[in-house]
Amino acid sequence: MTAHTHHHVHEHELSKTDPRVKLLAAKIKKENHKPDALIEILHTAQNAFGYLPKEVLVYIAHELKLPPSRVFSTVTFYHFFSLKSKGEHTCLVCTGTACYVKGAQALLNKIESQFALKPGQVTTDNKLGVAVARCIGACGLAPAVVIDNEVQGKVTADDLINSINGKIATI
Numbered sequence: 513m514t515a516h517t518h519h520h521v522h523e524h525e526l527s528k529t530d531p532r533v534k535l536l537a538a539k540i541k542k543e544n545h546k547p548d549a550l551i552e553i554l555h556t557a558q559n560a561f562g563y564l565p566k567e568v569l570v571y572i573a574h575e576l577k578l579p580p581s582r583v584f585s586t587v588t589f590y591h592f593f594s595l596k597s598k599g600e601h602t603c604l605v606c607t608g609t610a611c612y613v614k615g616a617q618a619l620l621n622k623i624e625s626q627f628a629l630k631p632g633q634v635t636t637d638n639k640l641g642v643a644v645a646r647c648i649g650a651c652g653l654a655p656a657v658v659i660d661n662e663v664q665g666k667v668t669a670d671d672l673i674n675s676i677n678g679k680i681a682t683i
Protein backbone atom coordinates (compact mmCIF):
# COMPACT_ATOMS: atom_id res chain seq x y z
CA MET A 513 0.00 0.00 0.00
CA THR A 514 2.69 2.48 1.01
CA ALA A 515 4.88 1.50 -1.93
CA HIS A 516 1.94 2.00 -4.23
CA THR A 517 1.31 5.47 -2.84
CA HIS A 518 4.91 6.41 -3.45
CA HIS A 519 4.71 5.27 -7.03
CA HIS A 520 1.52 7.23 -7.49
CA VAL A 521 3.18 10.45 -6.30
CA HIS A 522 6.11 9.90 -8.62
CA GLU A 523 3.83 9.46 -11.61
CA HIS A 524 2.36 12.90 -11.06
CA GLU A 525 5.60 14.79 -10.71
CA LEU A 526 5.72 17.99 -12.68
CA SER A 527 7.78 18.06 -15.82
CA LYS A 528 10.83 20.25 -15.35
CA THR A 529 10.83 21.11 -19.03
CA ASP A 530 7.28 22.43 -18.94
CA PRO A 531 7.54 26.24 -19.34
CA ARG A 532 4.56 26.62 -17.02
CA VAL A 533 6.48 24.89 -14.24
CA LYS A 534 9.47 27.18 -14.81
CA LEU A 535 7.24 30.23 -14.72
CA LEU A 536 5.72 29.04 -11.45
CA ALA A 537 9.12 28.27 -9.94
CA ALA A 538 10.32 31.77 -10.86
CA LYS A 539 7.27 33.31 -9.20
CA ILE A 540 7.80 31.30 -6.01
CA LYS A 541 11.44 32.34 -5.96
CA LYS A 542 10.48 35.97 -6.48
CA GLU A 543 8.17 35.71 -3.47
CA ASN A 544 11.01 34.15 -1.43
CA HIS A 545 8.93 31.01 -0.80
CA LYS A 546 6.80 33.05 1.61
CA PRO A 547 3.60 31.33 2.71
CA ASP A 548 2.00 34.80 2.78
CA ALA A 549 2.24 34.87 -0.99
CA LEU A 550 0.14 31.74 -1.39
CA ILE A 551 -2.87 33.40 -3.02
CA GLU A 552 -0.72 35.33 -5.44
CA ILE A 553 1.22 32.21 -6.35
CA LEU A 554 -2.02 30.30 -6.87
CA HIS A 555 -3.17 33.04 -9.24
CA THR A 556 0.05 32.72 -11.22
CA ALA A 557 -0.42 28.97 -11.40
CA GLN A 558 -4.03 29.19 -12.52
CA ASN A 559 -3.14 31.82 -15.12
CA ALA A 560 -0.53 29.45 -16.51
CA PHE A 561 -2.39 26.14 -16.34
CA GLY A 562 -5.95 27.36 -16.85
CA TYR A 563 -6.89 25.60 -13.59
CA LEU A 564 -5.02 24.19 -10.60
CA PRO A 565 -3.91 20.61 -11.20
CA LYS A 566 -3.43 18.56 -8.05
CA GLU A 567 0.28 18.00 -8.65
CA VAL A 568 0.76 21.76 -8.98
CA LEU A 569 -0.86 22.28 -5.57
CA VAL A 570 1.33 19.61 -4.03
CA TYR A 571 4.36 21.31 -5.53
CA ILE A 572 3.34 24.74 -4.22
CA ALA A 573 2.73 23.31 -0.75
CA HIS A 574 6.16 21.74 -0.79
CA GLU A 575 7.88 24.92 -1.97
CA LEU A 576 6.16 27.10 0.63
CA LYS A 577 6.55 24.47 3.34
CA LEU A 578 2.82 24.45 3.95
CA PRO A 579 0.71 21.37 4.61
CA PRO A 580 -1.01 20.35 1.35
CA SER A 581 -4.35 20.39 3.22
CA ARG A 582 -3.88 24.10 3.87
CA VAL A 583 -3.27 24.78 0.16
CA PHE A 584 -6.26 22.66 -0.91
CA SER A 585 -8.60 24.34 1.57
CA THR A 586 -7.48 27.78 0.39
CA VAL A 587 -8.21 26.81 -3.20
CA THR A 588 -11.67 25.49 -2.41
CA PHE A 589 -12.48 28.56 -0.30
CA TYR A 590 -12.09 31.04 -3.15
CA HIS A 591 -14.55 30.71 -6.02
CA PHE A 592 -12.10 32.13 -8.57
CA PHE A 593 -9.87 29.08 -8.28
CA SER A 594 -10.72 25.98 -10.19
CA LEU A 595 -9.51 22.46 -9.42
CA LYS A 596 -10.70 20.83 -12.58
CA SER A 597 -10.01 21.07 -16.24
CA LYS A 598 -12.98 20.45 -18.43
CA GLY A 599 -13.10 17.61 -20.90
CA GLU A 600 -11.11 14.41 -21.41
CA HIS A 601 -8.76 16.45 -23.56
CA THR A 602 -8.05 20.10 -23.07
CA CYS A 603 -6.77 22.75 -25.35
CA LEU A 604 -5.32 25.65 -23.43
CA VAL A 605 -4.76 28.72 -25.57
CA CYS A 606 -2.41 31.35 -24.20
CA THR A 607 -3.91 34.82 -24.58
CA GLY A 608 -1.13 36.69 -22.80
CA THR A 609 0.32 39.77 -24.49
CA ALA A 610 2.97 38.01 -26.57
CA CYS A 611 0.56 35.35 -27.79
CA TYR A 612 -2.22 37.82 -28.36
CA VAL A 613 0.00 39.93 -30.59
CA LYS A 614 0.97 36.80 -32.55
CA GLY A 615 -2.59 35.75 -33.24
CA ALA A 616 -4.09 33.92 -30.26
CA GLN A 617 -7.50 35.32 -31.13
CA ALA A 618 -7.36 33.71 -34.58
CA LEU A 619 -6.70 30.37 -32.86
CA LEU A 620 -9.71 30.82 -30.62
CA ASN A 621 -11.85 31.82 -33.60
CA LYS A 622 -10.78 28.69 -35.47
CA ILE A 623 -11.59 26.48 -32.48
CA GLU A 624 -14.97 28.14 -32.22
CA SER A 625 -15.75 27.60 -35.88
CA GLN A 626 -14.54 23.96 -35.87
CA PHE A 627 -15.84 22.73 -32.54
CA ALA A 628 -18.40 25.39 -31.56
CA LEU A 629 -16.47 25.97 -28.35
CA LYS A 630 -15.62 29.17 -26.55
CA PRO A 631 -13.10 29.30 -23.70
CA GLY A 632 -14.50 27.60 -20.60
CA GLN A 633 -16.74 25.32 -22.65
CA VAL A 634 -16.63 21.61 -23.30
CA THR A 635 -18.15 19.50 -26.08
CA THR A 636 -21.39 17.72 -25.19
CA ASP A 637 -19.61 14.35 -25.26
CA ASN A 638 -17.03 15.81 -22.83
CA LYS A 639 -14.18 14.89 -25.19
CA LEU A 640 -12.75 18.36 -25.60
CA GLY A 641 -12.59 21.40 -23.39
CA VAL A 642 -11.11 24.78 -24.25
CA ALA A 643 -9.52 27.13 -21.77
CA VAL A 644 -7.34 30.21 -21.86
CA ALA A 645 -4.16 31.02 -19.98
CA ARG A 646 -2.61 34.41 -19.34
CA CYS A 647 0.98 33.31 -19.88
CA ILE A 648 2.37 29.83 -20.03
CA GLY A 649 5.99 31.00 -19.90
CA ALA A 650 6.72 30.27 -23.56
CA CYS A 651 6.43 33.82 -24.91
CA GLY A 652 9.34 33.27 -27.31
CA LEU A 653 7.22 30.60 -28.99
CA ALA A 654 4.11 32.73 -29.34
CA PRO A 655 1.42 31.94 -30.14
CA ALA A 656 1.59 29.00 -27.75
CA VAL A 657 -0.98 26.42 -26.75
CA VAL A 658 -0.99 23.38 -24.52
CA ILE A 659 -2.89 20.35 -25.71
CA ASP A 660 -3.30 18.01 -22.78
CA ASN A 661 0.21 18.42 -21.35
CA GLU A 662 2.01 19.07 -24.58
CA VAL A 663 3.20 22.60 -25.19
CA GLN A 664 3.14 23.68 -28.82
CA GLY A 665 4.68 26.91 -30.00
CA LYS A 666 4.36 29.06 -33.10
CA VAL A 667 1.19 27.24 -33.83
CA THR A 668 -1.00 28.01 -36.82
CA ALA A 669 -4.75 27.62 -36.76
CA ASP A 670 -4.56 24.62 -39.09
CA ASP A 671 -1.81 22.90 -37.05
CA LEU A 672 -3.89 23.42 -33.97
CA ILE A 673 -7.01 21.85 -35.43
CA ASN A 674 -4.93 18.91 -36.69
CA SER A 675 -3.36 18.30 -33.28
CA ILE A 676 -6.69 18.53 -31.51
CA ASN A 677 -8.24 16.10 -33.98
CA GLY A 678 -5.30 13.76 -33.43
CA LYS A 679 -5.85 13.86 -29.67
CA ILE A 680 -9.56 13.36 -29.67
CA ALA A 681 -9.25 10.52 -32.16
CA THR A 682 -7.01 8.51 -29.79
CA ILE A 683 -8.90 6.96 -26.94
Ligand code: FES
Pocket residue numbers: 606607608609610611612646647648649650651652654656
Ligand atom coordinates in the same frame (compact mmCIF):
# COMPACT_ATOMS: atom_id res chain seq x y z
S1 FES B 1 2.11 35.33 -23.33
FE1 FES B 1 1.78 33.36 -24.14
S2 FES B 1 3.45 32.29 -23.35
FE2 FES B 1 3.72 34.20 -22.46
